[in-house]
Amino acid sequence: RAQGWIAWFIVGLISIPFALWGVNSYVSGPTDTIVAEVNGEEVTQTALLEAVQRYRDQMRQMMGEEFNPEMFDNAEIRYVVLDDLIDQQLIRSAADELGLRISDRQIAQFIQQTPAFQRDGTFDSEQYQMVLARAGFTPTSYEASLRDDLLGQQLIQSVEGSTLVSEVEVERLLKLENQQREIAFGVVKLEDFLDDTEVDEADVRGFFDANQSSFTSPEQISLDYLELSLDDISTQVEVSEEQLQQYYVDNKAQFVGPEQRRASHILIEDNEESEQILAEIQTKLEEGQTFEELAETYSVDVGSAASGGDLGAIQRDVMEPAFEEAVFALENVGDISEPVKTEFGYHIIQLTDIDQSSNVEFADVKEKVEQQYKRQQAERQFYDKAEELANLTYENPETLDIAAETLGLDIKTSGKFTRSGGSGIAENQEVVKAAFSDDVLNQELNSQVLELSDTRLVVVRKNSHVDATLLPFDSVAPAITEQLRYQRASDLAYIQGESRLQELKSGASATQVFPDTWQPATYYGRDSQDISAQILDQAFRLPNAESTQYAGFTADNGNYVVIAVSDVKQGSVEDVEPEMRDGLVSNLTRLNGRVEMAAFLNTLRSEADIEIYESRVTSSEEE
Incomplete structure (x- = not known):
């Protein structure tokens, strides 16, 4: 394994x-x-x-x-x-x-x-x-x-x-976006009914029995674990001046500014006409036609053909090997290669510039040399210890002690967490899955090596486990009592609110129906900040009609709100800032594009x- x-x-x-x-x-x-x-x-x-x-x-x-x-x-x-x-x-x-x-x-x-x-x-x-x-x-x-x-x-x-987005579509949406509505509203407050609600122990007990899943402390586990970290290993790597000097000499190419070459190419597809086209290009080059002109005419690489075949700066070990070898084999700027075959077709390449590499002294790059050397040594140790960690924890499945002592690692302990995860290593899904697996939870064995990130590994085992437990009734009864009181008060607010809403629809005066809480009509936009977002949402859902439109709803705080929309003003297109128009066009284009892509x-x-x-x-x- x-x-x-x-x-x-x-x-x-x-x-x-x-x-x-x-x-x-x-x-x-x-x-x-x-x-x-x-x-x-x-x-x-x-x-x-x-x-x-x-x-x-x-x-x-x-x-x-x-x-x-x-x-x-x-x-x-x-x-x-x-x-x-x-x-x-x-x-x-x-x-x-x-x-x-x-x-x-x-x-x-x-x-x-x-x-x-x-x-x-x-x-x-x-x-x-x-x-x-x-x-x-x-x-x-x-x-x-x-x-x-x-x-x-x-x-x-x-x-x-x-x-494309039409101007008509833009203007229609701008008018809707900037639309204003004249809104008035009244509130039936939940708090006015709290004193009228009674909750006895039987109600509380009934709610508790019917909703026990809501009053259960979840199953929890804590883990012992070993963590192998590349960063920790890096801090422990010791180096000498001689080692750094030797590493610099052995890897000098890394600390030399790489030679870059600029090249252009003409790409010809590999088919039965390739030989004829290549010969035709060669003839025109000999007749004095420029490489750029021929690239624009013949090259099937549309990305570079428009710029005369220019590929920009090229370093070694980036391009396709055969192509790259041909580029760096050209000796002088202006030289043109023989046709070079790659998986993409035939290339005729022209060298257009050479930027020679430059040496860098050890003293100038010592810090970089040390970082790379330490990282290299740490990576080697990391790989070796990773394999040893896997072997030791598998061969000794009932303890972490042997692996900890052999590898010089501390056994750490996580906080308790549920099947939904937790903090620390329990943020990682694979750790959570392993913790509640049969091997770890029931058989009490070590887990396999788990990857927290590219450079952090852990092996876990169970430290402690607590089954899901129903909380004592007495500990949750006060909270249930308050919850029931507020719910019943909200229900009463709803009943009275619906009654008042019908009165308004029947023509009653708003100030008589809501003598204390009626807020007079004011124009609001969709993004107005001086009114509840829930009221705005409900008001802008109502149809645009000639007469006043009414609606009622229970707000998140349990109050019942009755709203009246008496007028609708379409937004002005002329007053829209150019930035807003451009943003809307961009969003519409993106939305329409996604619709097109979905259809495609x-x-x-x-x-x-x-x-x-x-x-x-x-x-x-x-x-």
């Missing part, structure tokens, strides 16, 4: 926030379970589970303390995420069929601007390859994945950006051959 976990761990420990669609499907093994097929393209169980985890993480960030792991751990959530993966596959396929393309220049720019591939704010080739390797990619496989993802985004932007996806789905293997989806639980 431990060896299997470590094999997975080494591949997946350090990940990067690609924020891309379906990237992980490229690292699924050939025997991965298939949960769906979209026009023959497979969606794997690994891709689904990883997408579900990304969704959970997003919801945890959005909901904060309100996040409940159990809400996002069911078959319904997996189907929602699977639908999204299917949509993504349909979009990528449609983009390809429509002939949309992502240029090499766009790929290079995206990679160079990705923070995960940078050191000190600058793209670093070694960092790039290290991060990809730990995520299970080679530069070639990642760039192919990235190209697919950017292609899908390009199609979405094309569809959503094609929508519905069409793609109706024409697609989609097969979902439901038993595999519902069993897609992480072991």
Whole structure:
């Protein structure tokens, strides 16, 4: 078990926030379970589970303390995420069929601007390859994945950006947005009925018996745990001046400003006409036609063709290997390569500029050298200790003591938490799931190694456990009594409020019906701050009619409110600030674009051959 976990761990420990669609499907093994097929393209169980985890993480960030792991751990959530993966596959396929393309220049720019591939704010080739390797990619496989993802985004932007918003639509919505309504209202206060409500012990006892789930202290558990942290290990790494000097010498290329070359290219598709087109371009170059003109005429890389084939600055280990080798083989600015074949077609490349690398002295980068050296040493120790932690806690499943003593770790204890989670390590869904698993809760064994983050691991075991317990009646009786009093007072306010509402509708004077609480009519906008938001909401729901419109509702505080809308003034379009108009147009365009995209996806789905293997989806639980 431990060896299997470590094999997975080494591949997946350090990940990067690609924020891309379906990237992980490229690292699924050939025997991965298939949960769906979209026009023959497979969606794997690994891709689904990883997408579900990304969704959970997003919801945890959005909901904060309100996040409940159990809400996002069911078959319904997996189907929602699977639908999204299917949509993504349909979009990528449609983009390809429509002939949309992502240029090499766009790929290079995206990679160079990705923070995960940078050191000190600058793209670093070694960092790039290290991060990809730990995520299970080679530069070639990642760039192919990235190209697919950017292609899908390009199609979405094309569809959503094609929508138009008419001036009539803008003006109509501006008038509604700036509309004002003349609102008057009266209040029947809950507090006026509190003295008239009586609650006896039998009522309280009946409510308690009927709602025992509301008066039960939840099941709770606390954990003992070992935590392995890369940051903690880093602080313990000791280094000498000699070690740093040697590391600088051995890795000098990292501390040299990388050579950059600027290049342009003409990309020709690989088909039966390629040889003829390449010969035609060569002839025109010999006749003196400029490279830029030929790129604009012949290149199928639309992203760079418009700028004469310019790809911008290029560093080593970023572009496709054959292409990159050709760029750095050119000796002089202006030189043009022979045709270079890659998976994208044939490239004719022109070198347009060279920015030579520059040496950096050890003293100038000593701090950076020390940081990298410590990090490298810490990572090696981290990987070794991670495997040892997994082995020791598995081989000694009834104690953490042996692993703690061997690895020099302290056994920590969490606070109590419920199945909904808690603070500290209990914020992590996998920790909560492990804590209440049969192995940990009932068998009292150590958990497997759990990943809190890319650089923090824990193993947990039960410290203490308390079953769900019904609270003593006497401890909750006072609160129930007050709750019943307020509810009954609110009910009485509702009855009287409804009666007064009917009086107003029958023509009675408002000041007679509400002698103490009637607020005279005043014009309010949708965003007015000097009136209750609930009153505004109800008032703007009423139909626009020639006569006064009445409505009543129970407010959140238990009072009953009767409102009267006597006039409606449409908003003035002329007085609208340009910024507000522009914002409305932008929001409408975005909304219409999403509607268009939804319709487009519905069409793609109706024409697609989609097969979902439901038993595999519902069993897609992480072991």
